[in-house]
Amino acid sequence: MDRALRMAALGRGLTSPNPLVGAVVISPSGAVVGSGYHRRAGEPHAEVYALRAAGPAARGATLFSTLEPCCHTGRTGPCVDRIVEAGIARVVIGVEDPNPQVHGKGIQFLREHGIAVTVGVREAEAARLNLPFFIRVRYGRPFVMMKVALTRDECVAETLGVRSNITAEQATSDVHALRAEFDAVGVGSGTMLIDDPELTVRASPQTRPLTRVIFDSRLRVPCSAAM
Known part of the structure; x- marks a missing residue:
């Protein structure tokens, strides 16, 4: 087995x-x-x-x-x-x-x-x-996994409102490997406005379309966003 x-x-x-x-x-x-x-x-x-x-x-x-x-x-x-x-x-x-x-x-x-x-x-x-x-x-509901990147002092960024990379290379690779196993990936409008992510799968095989979702109740994300 x-x-x-x-x-x-x-x-x-x-x-x-x-x-x-x-x-x-x-x-x-x-x-x-x-x-x-x-x-x-x-x-x-x-x-x-x-x-x-x-x-x-x-x-x-x-x-x-x-x-x-x-x-x-x-x-x-x-x-x-x-x-x-x-x-x-x-x-x-x-x-x-x-x-x-x-x-x-x-x-x-x-x-x-x-x-x-x-x-x-x-x-x-x-x-x-x-x-x-x-x-x-x-x-009858989807399986949801939440990913959060934190510094040792439990902050999500070095400076509030400014994009900063606090995830190690191996962790980033692991995240993309996990992302390849899911049907959709989503972020909030705050992340979109600060990080402007593509929300794609990189450095890992992805043979199915990945649905990209933005949670933006106030429609703040511009049409020029990277994704």
């Missing part, structure tokens, strides 16, 4: 609105015969990539998946059908899918087709990996 979690993480910033999922196929002798991860919404799911890589070796093998395999047809077909067709003997799942279309139903389908299912292996890690997805599905 640890390997499946690492595979899932390769899709960071690429799969929204879908969750991050990784899958690994292990032969009866304990050898890894296939692995894969979900790369982009609308493309094959992790289980399908792993089963393709395993080929005939999937028969009688164990499939590890970080998230409960889907059992409904969306932009792709149900993963549970592919698992049954491949002859998988056992499925180990990190965490159940909170999506009402899947929740528990994928597990039930597999068991009804004679496949042994174990649930809850590395559950906390698997759930944490998809915290934004879980919050959106369970509570």
Whole structure:
């Protein structure tokens, strides 16, 4: 499951609105015969990539998946059908899918087709990996992260109202890596007027459009702003 979690993480910033999922196929002798991860919404799911890589070796093998395999047809077909067709003997799942279309139903389908299912292996890690997805599905709201740069004496700038760079190079790089995982980035009008940021992703791959938001109830930000 640890390997499946690492595979899932390769899709960071690429799969929204879908969750991050990784899958690994292990032969009866304990050898890894296939692995894969979900790369982009609308493309094959992790289980399908792993089963393709395993080929005939999937028969009688164990499939590890970080998230409960889907059992409904969306932009792709149900993963549970592919698992049954491949002859998988056992499925180990990190965490159940909170999506009402899947929740528990994928597990039930597999068991009804004679496949042994174990649930809850590395559950906390698997759930944490998809915290934004879980919050959106369970509570119907977006996952929000706030970033604040502070000096050691807990100030946000060297001089009030004057642009100053207090973030170290590594921290800036980390921020852009995080930004690449989100669908939108927003700042207040005060930050726009002082810093005039572009609100883009730099030094990190970004394959999806990033929505840029300004919170400006008084319409103070000029049309000539950098973004």
